[in-house]
Amino acid sequence: MNEAGKDGASKDSNTLRSAKYIAVVNGIGLKKAHAKRLRDMYRSAGWPCLDVVEIELLAAGLLERLKEEGGHERMRVTDDGIQFLAQAANTNRQAKDRHEALVEKVAHDMLKDGRLVWTNLSLRAKVTLQDEEQGSWRYCMPDVFSIRNSSVQAYLEPVVHEIKVSRADLLGDLKRPEKRAAYLELGGQCWYVLGRDAKDRPIAEPEEIPNECGVIQLVDEWLEILRVAPKRQFNHLPFDVWMNLAKATPLRRSDAAPYQGLR
Secondary structure, three states: OOHHHHHHHHHHHHHHHHHOOOEEEOOEEEOHHHHHHHHHHHHOOOOOOOOHHHHHHHHOOOEEEEEOOOOOEEEEEOHHHHHHHHHHHHHHHHHOOHHHHHHHHHHHHHHHOOOEEEEOOOEEEEEOOOOOOOOEEEEEOOOEEEEOOOOOHHHOOOEEEEEEOOHHHHHHHHOOHHHHHHHHHHOOEEEEEEOEOOOOOEOOOHHHOOOOOEEEEEEOOEEEEEEOOOOOOOOOOOHHHHHHHHHOOOOOHHHOOOOOOEO
């Protein structure tokens, strides 16, 4: 590369860092909004949006304009655009930490089963511990919460999956019976999904997890059921849980990348 080329590349690189672009293509800085628009355009019929994001994608050569019969115009993702989407997807996979990746694996498996799936919910449940005379409200944030796609309350079968990739985090969690009781109150089943440490060893054995919870272990990128979670009688979801679900957005199949599932 000549000196001018090096200077140009260095300038683009500096711009990339300062503006937090995910890429610079043909001198156009591209952000996550551009990648999302390009994905949406790839999945759609290509009707133009006529906004700045589209102009920049056209200038970068990632979109092209096509004339339809009757004079209408539509957009199509170019070969360079396809390459950009592939690189962006690979970057996203590498950027996710182990916890996020394991949450996605579990969520995608629930989606494949036809369930409605949420992540990052904040829910509350009324639980009564052994040393309490009256129950109290506890807030909890299940990593993955899912229900069957049914309009009959008794058939919803809500399930909680708690994801752990650190042994220290798991042991701290097991010392909080109120959190586990809240999960059991919210779901007909509660599962602990255990990741692996830096040396590729399981962070825990099934015997360390309370018997009222099921155990799933990550093994060679597969999710392996080590102990089935007991099913509890569950007739209906509380009204405040329904309200939280209504205000949140369930995941779609396209939100999670394909992967090896349960075995």
